[in-house]
Amino acid sequence: YMVLRHMLYSLTENENFRPPVMKGRRKVIKYSLLCLKSVTPQECYERKMFKEEYGEALVLAKQYGLDCDLVYQRQWYNNPVTIATIQDYLSKVSKEEWVIQECMNRAARDYETTRELLQYGLVKTSFREVMACGPEGSGSRYDEEREGELTLEAMETELTKCERFTAQQTKLCQYRHVLLSYMDSLLTYEAILGGPIAADEHFDDEFFINFRSKNLVQAAIEYAQEGNGRAVEILFTHHGHIILPHSLPVLSNFPETTSVKSYKSLLPYIDGDGGVVLMDLEQEPHRAHDWSELPIVRQHCLIPMDAHLHLGKFLYEETPAWKKYQAPVTSDVITTWYQERAREIEQYSGLVDNALALVELGIDNGIKGLDLIHHHLKTLYTLVYQCNCNSTVTLSQVESMSDLEKLNLMTKEGRGSPTFITTFVQMAAPFLSRVEEMEGGQARRQLLEQYMVSLAKDDLVSCQAIFQQSAKKQVVSQPQGKAIIRDVGDMMSLALKCVYACERCDQLDAADKILECLPMGTAGLSEELLVVHKDIDKLEDHLSAMEILNLYGTQKPISHIRNIQDSPAEAKQLMVKLTRGASRQPSSGSQETFWRNLLQHLLTLRGRVFTCVEPSTCYQVFTESLLCSGQEANIQLASQLLTSSLQTPSRSEPQTSKATPTSGFSYQLPYDKSVELVVHAAREYFNSAANYRDKDMTLARSCLALIKERPPAIQSELNLFSSLEIIEGCGLDLLPLQVRLCENKLGIIKRVLEECPDAYKQSEKLFRLAHLLGLDGVEKMDRNPLSPS
Secondary structure: OHHHHHHHHHHHOOHHHOOOOOOOOOOOOOOOOOOOOOOOHHHHHHHHHHOOOHHHHHHHHHHHOOOOHHHHHHHHHHOOOOHHHHHHOHHHOOOHHHHHHHHHHOOOOOHHHHHHHHHHHHHHOOHHHHHHOOOOOOOOOOOHHHHHHOOHHHHHHHHHOOOOOOHHHHHHHHHHHHHHHHHHHHHHHHHHHOOHHHHHHHOOHHHHHHHHOOOHHHHHHHHHHOOOHHHHHHHHHHOHHHHHHHHHHHHOOOOOOOOHHHHHHHOOEEOOOOOEEOOOOOOOOOOOOOHHHOHHHHHHHOOOOOHHHHOOHHHHHHOHHHHHHOOOOOHHHHHHHHHHHHHHHHHHHOOHHHHHHHHHHHHHOOOOOOHHHHHHHHHHHHHHHHOOOOOOOOHHHHHHOOHHHHHHHHHOOOOOOOOHHHHHHHHHHHHHHHHHHHHOHHHHHHHHHHHHHHHHOOOHHHHHHHHHHHOHHHHOOOOOOOOOOOOHHHHHHHHHHHHHHOOOOOOHHHHHHHHHOOOOOOOOOOHHHHHHHHHHHHHHHHHHHHHHHHHOOOOOOHHHHHHHOOOHHHHHHHHHHHHHHHHOOOOOOOHHHHHHHHHHHHHHHHHHOOOOOOHHHHHHHHHHHHHOOOOHHHHHHHHHHOOOOOOOOOOOOOOOOOOOOOOOOOOOOOHHHHHHHHHHHHHHHHHHOOOOOOHHHHHHHHHHHOOOOOOHHHHHHHHHHHHHHHHHHOOOOOOHHHHHHOOOHHHHHHHHHHHOOOHHHOHHHHHHHHHHOOOOOOOOOOOOOOOOO
């Protein structure tokens, strides 16, 4: 409010706005001196430093001869490390040992200052400073200018003149040794960060303090575990004398998921002279050999000469299996490492491509003995990445599989499909080529043969695709060597084995197409191939026989036909099965034409394949099938092939040609064989009949009627027919087969008497039944059966 009135009064000078006049106030402060206390210069000095009054403290120290270093040390502790603080505070401290320790213990927040601090520590531990701490007067001969002119050899010469080092000299040399190590670590850290500019931007003083104190082998291990191949490469480049003996364990610490190409320059190789080179890197130490690292200095200062050799000892204590990778490393050890590392990558990550890349880089690096594992990894790569195989397939499983199992897995998905041959060429053909490279051409041929023969058992169509790809007319347009089956002789022998191995009966078309891929003529073929060509001709006959069997519904594998072609009994059995099966097939045209064609096919089978069977046997089988076909017309047709009477001459020359006669048959079976077939057919009908009035009984009579005479065999069958009529007339219900098989024919008569109480009155009928049943040995009763005895 008062402020507002002042503003209005200053603007308007209106008395109404004049602020009231404030009365002045007076404040009185009284000070009292209570006591006087004397203070020593040291206490005053410490109090000034506590209050950070460093200028007054320094004046006081100089005035009273106190330690000025305390002022500079306090300022050094209370300020960050910079180039200015190094020059203003650290450089003014007279305690040299303390200064050197500060150079070792502290680090700046930026790269340049840290380097300057270490460099200052190295200056404080220079050759001149060390020699100046020697026995009295020994350091007077060495000034800074002369030290720059001295060579390492000259320094060593001067050092050898010292019988012993003083305690101060020993400490300085030890300090210098540590400072050199820190400077090397700083330069390495700079390289890892990407150079001086990047180091200024990304320098981390806390990380560097930890890094410089770390075992360099341990640092390489940690960088490898992070997958930082560039950092590991820098460590090997600048500290190779320390880390290189442990290079293989270091490389084994890279994550299995890290691409091998990211650290391929670190992989060992074999040079042109056969020597082992652990790493294709040029060693670039950060500096030349320092005088403090000379053996004589190490000896005086008790610094071990081989301390760096023990930095990797922990590796072999933690993982004893790595002991075999310790230096000296031989070519066999390098081979073992590549093999085991590839297995680890595949086992722990499942990245087959990564494991394969490692082995391929090893082969490119001249490592011997990797061919087998490379072959297995290529196979696993194909199975996992190209064949859509179960991803759980492992390298150990692949190594335990046979080559045939691998080949089957590669082609499993494409079998029977139009893309099978493409799949085979892309996946299986390279596998066959690798087998050939490792084991020779014969191994490839044997494996391909095993594969195709096993494939042909269920899938001849896929085999057909391989033969078509390999046929000469297709190979012409392909680069040389791209054919799966490269040799004509191999094609011919494989065709035989594959077709005969097929267990299916529905792949005749595939078999025919396979034969089309083979050379038609014999020109230019060797004697060995001529023999194979004859076998192929036989194969064509077998295929023709198989086609005939399939036509009539009698399916048999082609191997079965080949196996029984020299067995008359089995060949006849097959013909019987063929004709019986044909009799049950419905025919669209004339029955007679159908059966005549069937006879011609039987004769063709016999002529081309089953030559062990007599031509007459074909007619017997054919006639028997006609008789047993269950059709009256066929039974009558069979009469043209039978000799119905002893007085009728038979046409005894069987037809063997393929020409089909226009009418009748050119051959009739002999009378005895005719009777045998007729009786056999009649018995089949009789035995299958349900009762006396069954239609099969009619067919049986028709068969027996084809023979005009009544030889005993036919008469016996007719008697059984007549006996059935009497038995049924007496009310006894028996199957015809029961009557035939009954051994005690008297039992039948007994049952007739039991079923028909009045049957005994018809003695003549009973005697006739006994005669028909073959009981001719029973004496006829001359007396009346009803008269008393």
